[in-house]
Amino acid sequence: MDFFLNNLVLFLALILILSLIISFELKALTGKVKKVTPAELTKMLNSNKLSLIDLRIEEEYKSGHIVNAINMDKNEIQDNAKDKNLPIVIYSKDDKDSLKAGSDFVNFGHDSVYYLEGGIEAWKLDNMPLSGVIKNGK
Numbered sequence: 829m830d831f832f833l834n835n836l837v838l839f840l841a842l843i844l845i846l847s848l849i850i851s852f853e854l855k856a857l858t859g860k861v862k863k864v865t866p867a868e869l870t871k872m873l874n875s876n877k878l879s880l881i882d883l884r885i886e887e888e889y890k891s892g893h894i895v896n897a898i899n900m901d902k903n904e905i906q907d908n909a910k911d912k913n914l915p916i917v918i919y920s921k922d923d924k925d926s927l928k929a930g931s932d933f934v935n936f937g938h939d940s941v942y943y944l945e946g947g948i949e950a951w952k953l954d955n956m957p958l959s960g961v962i963k964n965g966k
Contacts, residue, residue: 861930863945866954867918869894872942876915883920883929884948892958894919894951905932912937919944919951 865873872878873896880897882889891901902925916933918926918941926943932942944950952958 831950840881844866847961860934861927861941861943864942866951867943868957869944869951870956870958871919872915874958878915878917879911879915881918881929882948883918884924888921893960895957895959896950897959902932905929905936912939915940915942917942917944919947920949921949923947 838857844960873880873894881900882893882897883900883902884893886899888927889897892900897919916930916938918933920929921924923943923945930941930943948954
């Protein structure tokens with residue numbers, strides 16, 4: 829008990845840090861934007877109708893994208909958030925952009941929003957196919 833009284837600031841800092849960690853973990857577990865792996869996305873593509881959105885710049889999209897993905901700028905989300913019943917899967921170069929866009933779709937009323945964990949690089953690492961790939965400069 830003397831430790832807590834003598835180190836009240838440290839104890840309060842510990843409590844604050846623990847509460848922040850717990851709240852972030854709970855938010856991740858109950859968040860509205862869910863992550864999917866490349867294998868899970870493959871199953872979704874084969875069994876469900878969904879919107880697949882590539883947030884990368886147009887040149888990156890043209891150099892290779894997941895089949896049936898549409899290229900969309902992050903600033904176009906509000907204009908394209910129409911069919912709220914269709915599941916949406918978002919990917920980019922990194923999870924940060926995908927999560928931000930996913931949150932925007934949720935804010936516009938979508939219920940089923942997912943992001944590809946690890947982005948397009950995770951897809952490539954799993955040797956998944958790309959459409960529109962330019963080979964040998966052609």
